[in-house]
Amino acid sequence: MEQVFARPKCMSKTPFHYCPGCDHGVVHRLVGECLDELEVGDKAIGVAPVGCSVFAYDYFAFDFNQAAHGRAPAVATGIKRVRPDHIVFTYQGDGDLAAIGTAEIVHAANRGEKITVIFINNAIYGMTGGQMAPTTLIGMKTATSPYGRDAQLCGHPIRVSELLATLEAPVYVTRVAVNTPANLMKAKKALKNAFRLQKEGKGFSFVEVVSICPTNWGKSPVDAHKWLAEKMLPVFPLGTYKDSTGIENS
Template structure:
């Protein structure tokens, strides 16, 4: 008897992704869609897309989506969740959107303990606009606006968003995961599921930071980009759960 082991999640529309070959967004979209399918909440989920490569996320998720102004996704999600508290509300934001122009919105949404989930995709540069330096660009990393490598004298240091937000009392669940190899993809899905389950329990703000690659702007083949991520990003952005409320299962 043949078992179907892997099919496209129902929560993804049939539209092909517009992302570059090997881009991590496709994997992360699929993980979110699988979790929504498994929790059976597709009919009550509302997503908020950011500005960046993921600006077109509303085309790919088969539930209600809203598109926010640059960086303002947590504020828009706050409004939606407060008006419709029975819905599952999440934002899907990149590092340029969340950690730069949207830093005020994310910090205050976390501090207020808004009962939303944030999927924060960190690929250490601004992907959509051509690979410029982002707040998460590593020291010495070459980008189109730091061609000699990020100088910490001039541009300062990268922001560790998960650690920073975990110091606040509002968040109930904060984790950093990665997708650079199959075991990490499983762990990433588990963290995304925990975040949505925590939101369903209504205990506070939840965020999953997903380290991802940007092969086109990093100038690497997709598999090389995952190796670069593992070698360079993991030491600066350690993986793990930075905040987990009581009642969250720790079955790793």
């Protein structure tokens, strides 16, 4: 009998620890599929963040470094400079990348480090129990914004893709989601583009995935994906903000 669906070769046989409905598992799988299809699974080195995906290394079969909070792009810089023939990527959430690690992501992008960054933006700190993130929407209630995020008090949600797209060095900056089958297919294509650019030594590639957190949003996975489409996508519009090699049209 023909096997039509299997675990990507570069992933391990470890069950995900993520909450039911969480997008992390979906994005992990897409990463594994892309690396397999590009035949670089044995040349990949991942950098795990601090946050829900701190144990990302458990699910992949290749080498990994587990970095301090926000520092993954700096750690990845050190690894890639020593091992330029490897595919080095970070996988970071919004607290990690857009708050405590803002300097590291901006400067790794600005140096044009030949790494790939996968940025999971679900507008909240997951692992610490649902605190306000830099990407939390105005009016959104969290453990540390119980009356809703107040722009006068805490500013506005930060749009990292738009910000990084203003820099000269990055070759690919795109924002995707995995809330529908159509968007999921686009997300996979974006991830594959990002890794392909690194494989070809082109430069810094960045894929933001607008995601859900059913547990800390207090919603079922189905309702969370509806809320993502209605509330998050107007603030974080999907699309490609920079594609200096024209990979999307090639």
